[in-house]
Amino acid sequence: MNRIIKYITISFLSISMVSCDSFLNVDVPDNLIHEEFWSNKDQVDAALNGLYTSLHNNLERFHAWGDVRSSLYKPGSNFSSSYRQFLSHDIYPENHLVSWSPVYISITWINSFLKNAPSTLERDDTFKDSDLQIMMGEARALRALNYFYLVRAFKEVPIVDTPYESDTQEINTAASSEEDVLDFIEADLAVALEKTAESFDNVNLQYGRFTKNAVRALWADVKLWRNQYQEVLDLTERLDQQYKNSMVAPLDWFTIFNPGNSSESIFEYQYVQTGLGSPLYNWFSQGQRGDARFLANITNISVNAGELLYPPIDDKHFSADTIRLKNFSAFMLDPRFETSNGTGYEVYKFTGQTAYQLSYRPAGSRNANYIFYRYREILFMQAEALAMLGRYSEAESRINIIREHTDLPQIEAGGLSDGVDFMNFLLMEREFELGFEGKEWFAAVRVSRRSGYENILIEKASNNSALGDSYQVIRARLLEPEAWFLPYHETEIETNQMLEQKDYYKNK
Template sequence: MKKHIVILAAVLSASLAGCGSFLDEQPVSEVPAGNMWKTSRDAKAGVNQIYGFFRTAMRENYFYWGEFRSDNLAPGASSAADQQRVIDNQLTTDHRCTRWTDLYKVINQANLCIKYIPGIDTPSVAERDDLLGQAYAMRALAYFYAVRVWGDVPLFVEPNEAYSDAIYRERTDCDYILREIILEDAKKAEGLLDRTKNKERKRISVYGAWAIMADAYMWLGEYSLADQTIQKMKNDASFMAFEPSIDTWKKMFTEELNGKASDNTPENDDYSTKEFIFVIHFNMDEVGTNGFSYMYQWFTGSGNRAGVVSETLRNKFEQDRDLRFPLVAKEYQAGWEMRKYIAGDISSTLNKTCQVAYPVYRYSDMLLLQAEALARLSKWEEALDLVKLVRTRAGLDTPQADSFATEDELIDFILDERQRELLGEGRRWFDLVRTGRWKTVMGPINGCSTEGNELFPVHYSHLDQNKALKQNAYYAQTQE
């Protein structure tokens, strides 16, 4: 049983040796910490491993957690049974997307970096601080995913380097984690990250830290702070800027995200577009065939596609003659496939070897998030000015503020725009939960309308391993 307990608490330093399995019974690194955390190279390797674990955690869960439960998608093929269970709101405690193991690997690796990097002699203080800032930001992002998916989760801010009873922890209040861990980590990262040399969108920059911070403020209803944080992101157009051309918007997803080299030179920006802030990067030369993206395989081919664009969303696109629609969806073999990341048709061979990155944050996302914050602050005209940028690119007119009778009407309008703009970017389900609209939107579609159903269940193995844990209430009731 110990080997599974180790997984729960994510005693993860074994990975630094490059050959240890996380199913090994031995919970500590094959390279002792005293030998590992000595040089600048060790510090870089430690931080790089955070991103490696994050890729593993998000390869499938990017869609399971952010897309499949929303009204963006409908079931794609009967063979994609695991995905359909999530789309149809048939989540059970044995589904692999209910495991938090891989996120805790990210968290534990970040905790190792936060503990040891300050004592490493690096070529410059700025380089050391930047690595440390990336660790804080990635810990914040991992916890942010965790609380959005499960609510309360166990809290670890020190690394687990050896087996002890300390890994058996109760869940900590999600509001506390949002305020005291996620926001505080993002603020620490803001002060540490190198704003001159860290220009790599495949790793966290100060813009990524600000994006996490703004997103967390929105979840907490701190709209003025969210607005102020996003405003700070607009000060350097050489890194982040709006892409006004719909043609380049399409190429941004089909070309810019595809087949990039590994992120060994953070001072070099490999992207011509300034829309992307942070992406989950896949490179087979770096991680092998087990690390490829599912961006093609799960959304093309009638035999095994996991989901197709829903009729609800298609109607929103089509009623306005939205220029984005033919660029993001294509009717193929009795379904509208999501083709946002595909330039044309794709072979069955290629779709199993794609290296498309997943966008976590980009500028248009932040603009629409800021518009929502401004609407909450009764600044309707300013909010619509931001929405207009996105809609004009899509060939759409934007109504005047006096077209909306209530704040809720305006928020719904902004959320609809976010849905269309951010299709396939892992945002829609979180938007529905964050704004309390998940019941009214999803109830008629898949019956998701009972309080507590917005959270995911905790995997049964975590509960077996740690008796201090309790199941989320909705799923505990359904199992009685």
């Protein structure tokens, strides 16, 4: 194997910007000559940029794992059978979307960075330890993010904390318990919060790299998954201080998505016109060809949205803002959006240039950022935590902040009841604000795993099938909570001798 391949592998192709397919075909380096690669600060910078680039290569999986099983989605014309399994809640181990291999490639390269980047200090006198420590914090946060997607999707997953640096090295690792993986994530986040930068002067770095606020947002999400509600509030208190007076005005809401990096942003994957192409456009744009992969599920909209709660802004236009009525940022119902499964709404917020006018970004637009965290999601996290602590009036106040910034009526004190009724409403509010941003299945699973809330996910999915599957069929497929998580891909079982398929999926 030649040295160019070795070193490009370590830097995650951050300079050469190749396609996802060719990226995944690059071999893992064998017997790396560390002193030749980790010799100066520029190479460490390139390696760190590569770790961020790896997020792009995993977005398809992250999005499928975290969102596509929610009742938001309907097939577009460019829809595959792999995604159809997700919508029908009938997923098989051979489905390529459940392969975690690209994510573990990212993790092992992060491990290599954590092991080898410090050695550069001995070889480059201009490389400051303070700069290295910030980078090490970011690498820890990126590893935590990758593992958080894995544990929410699969529950039990292998923990790999050493780099894969030789063709002859074998990594056969049993799946660790969910609690052990979450402990590992939190250990990384504790280091990351200490080491990462408070901010960056460059706007693309400020929202495109892990800062302390981005670490706090991710850690609060982890705490909410673990049902540690007071810790959620403690971690997000600092976020309130920065963002509560920086929310965009109601009529400026579309700037959150175009151009992105709004004053509410916490962490976004950055796309620029000359770099890697954003997948969002091809996922959601009908454009002139009508070939979107995903449309918005009208069944979900009609079941969950009423004009009393989500009044239209006028008689002429559906809102293109997800929380302002019923079309999840669709601009209009259009004959082009007819599919074999009926009609759906186009998801416009990632593909349009402005609200209330059918004006698309240039075809194949590369610069639609992928939003991992923004402040309104933090408010929903707080509302969920407060409700679980029985502090419903405070939870309502968080939702009302969002409604105030979308010109929606305020919720009256006590107007949402409590318990299951409140959580059903909260999930609906989340969908209409955060729809198609990648985590609404995770949110439904998180809530439904709590005692007394088990039926929320099952009822929601069973009533809102985008494929027209009957209530009884979907309910039967989801009665076992193990079905809320994914199977291990058949290839992973074959290559990792210590990994055993989950009982629920053994006969599939």
